[in-house]
Amino acid sequence: MKTQAKTIVITGASSGIGLALAGAFLQRGDNVVGNARTAERLQEAAVSLGSPDNFLGVAGDVADPSVGTALVQRAVERFGQVDVLINNAGIFNAKPFVEYTPDELEALVNTNLKGFVYPSQAAARHMIKRKAGRIISITASIASAPNQSVPALLPVLVKGGIDHATRALALELAPHNIQVTAVAPGIVDTPLYTKDMHGFLNTLQPAGRIGTTQEIVDAVLYLSGAGFTTGIVLPVDGGMGAGKW
Secondary structure, eight states: OOOOOOEEEESSTTSHHHHHHHHHHHHTTOEEEEEESOHHHHHHHHHHTTOOTTEEEEESOTTSHHHHHHHHHHHHHHHSOOOEEEEOOOOOOOOOGGGOOHHHHHHHIIIIIIHHHHHHHHHHHHHHHHTOEEEEEEOOGGGTSOBTTBOOHHHHHHHHHHHHHHHHHHHHHGGGTEEEEEEEEOSBOSTTSOGGGHHHHHTTSTTSSOBOHHHHHHHHHHHHHOTTOOSOEEEESTTTTSOOO
């Protein structure tokens, strides 16, 4: 028996984990509304995905409240509803704490924090009316298990906050039949890292290797259908967050 297609909204959908997520949901027969900063990047993503009819690109900066609203509105106009929001857009900037600049702080807050708040607010308003939905965020394992070899205080500050916000929002939205969860990746093979960096990066996880985008996709696919699972942050990190090694 064929299941009814769901509508999935994905921020940061033009590359890396976001693009892999879009491809996985499309392959499953779902509708995908993908966001990136520019229409050009979304067009490139659509072409790489095979230009499917059930992919809709909505360009804009997720730090802008109107973009979160537009993502939900366009999804409803085109596909009727939003079943799952995936807050994937994010940046990571590792450096000594005292070297962070005001511009870097602003960029991290805009993309990682506002990019969680505004799309989640828009989705939650819609899902509360529907009495159904899921909000899934991509955070970072290092937020709960900082590593002396990778100083990254500002990403830890923001991503760690989203980990805790996931639990708080799950409790708030549970009476409305909305599940709120997160996936906390370790280091994943994306365009963020060049191949010559992999040797060092492999040493940062007990598994002895970096993760694949498919391994993150698998976790998100599980959470997108887990009706009795909410308020959790699922580590997908090769043991990185398990403890000292």
